[in-house]
Amino acid sequence: MFFRWDWLRPQLTVPIVPTLGPVHPDALTVSVFEDILRAADTGDFLPYDKDRRWGGEKDEKVLREDVVHQPEHTLIPTLSRRGRGTVKVFAYGLRDTVVDEAAELAAKLASTRDVAGARIVRPLGPETAHPRGTRIQLKDFTVRPCPAPDGSVRPITAWPTTVQTTFAPFAETMAAHGLAFLHTQMLAGTCGPVLTAAVERRIVGAIGPMEVLPDALxxxxxxxxYFAVLPEVRGRGLGRVLWRAAMCWGQFHGADYQLLQTEVEGPSDRLCRAEGLTSLGFSHTTQA
Incomplete structure (x- = not known):
């Protein structure tokens, strides 16, 4: 076993695992960290990796030989060859000096691996006074029934064909939110249902794909x-209606929970906080 849990566990202020992202707090075990090291050797997806939905090969992998694991801090670098390439160093530890050490390691590895990007991912606990970056939030479906959405939300396939055809221009407009990629997966028939909202027979909002998979436990x-509403129709509550419809779908289809990542103080962040989700902490990414 590579990792000592008595060293690593006190450093994990947020349930974030390199190459996997957020995990349920109960699933934050030494076995998960050992799994990502083994996956680095094989290049395979882990059975509970959310990215395996998209097929192909895992792009990001841990640089196992460059991991720094000590009693007071742990640095776990990853490499992605996408685009011009990026090295990320996940900086676990309670002391602020861990960021400087992570930056030095990221810069060195970016140079030796001949990639353009060098970044530091710093997990910050939920008690952080001035949060930055991405908030990790938990929606627990086992606590109470989800409130029914009050509005017209349907799977894209339930709309008349004339309405369905408006999804393509909507997706292109909201490409920065991942909707163009989602549309590609929809056309290929490789993803679950997508819930949509329409105004005047035109798709103006969407959330999907809707899929439930087992985690490490x-x-x-x-x-x-992916979740987006056209800017010109925001402020009407469509985002809340879409989100609630998605939560109802998840609960109905047997989901125990969902983990959400929202930009601090962004629209989705404010929505999730208003809906009473549990904040697990933050992930702040900076250039090395």
């Missing part, structure tokens, strides 16, 4: 979705 997780 075998509990059922509603997978992350």
């Amino acid at each position: 075998g509990r059922h997780q509603l997978m992350p979705q």
Whole structure:
């Protein structure tokens, strides 16, 4: 076993695992960290990796030989060859000096691996006074029934054909939110249902794909979705209606929970906080 849990566990202020992202707090075990090291050797997806939905090969892998694991801090670098390439160093540890050490390691590895990007990922606990970056939030479906959405939300396939055809221009407009990629997966028939909202027979909002998969403990997780509403129709509550419809879908299809990542103080962040989700902490990414 590579990792000593008595060293690593006190450093994990947020349940974030390199190459996997956020995991349920109960699934944050030494076995998960050992799994990502083994996956680095094989290049395979882990059975509970959310990215395996998209097929192909795992792009990001841990640089096992460059991991720094000490009693007071742990640095776990990853490499992605996408685009011009990026090295990320996940900086676990309670002392602020861990960021400087992570930056030095990231810069060195970016140079030796001949990639353009060098970044530091710093997990910050939920008690952080001035949060930055991405908030990790938990929606627990086992606590109470999800409120029914009050509005017209349907799977894209339930709309008349004339309405369905408006999804393509909507997706292109919201490409920065991942909707163009989602549309590609929809056309290929490789993803779950997509819930949509329409105004005047035109798609103006969407959330999906809707899929439930087991996590490392075998509990059922509603997978992350792409989620967007056209700017010109925001402020009407369509985002809340879409989100609630997605949560109802997840609960109905047996999900135990969902983990959401929201930009601090962004629209989705404010929505999730208003809906009473549990904040697990933050992930702040900076250039090395």
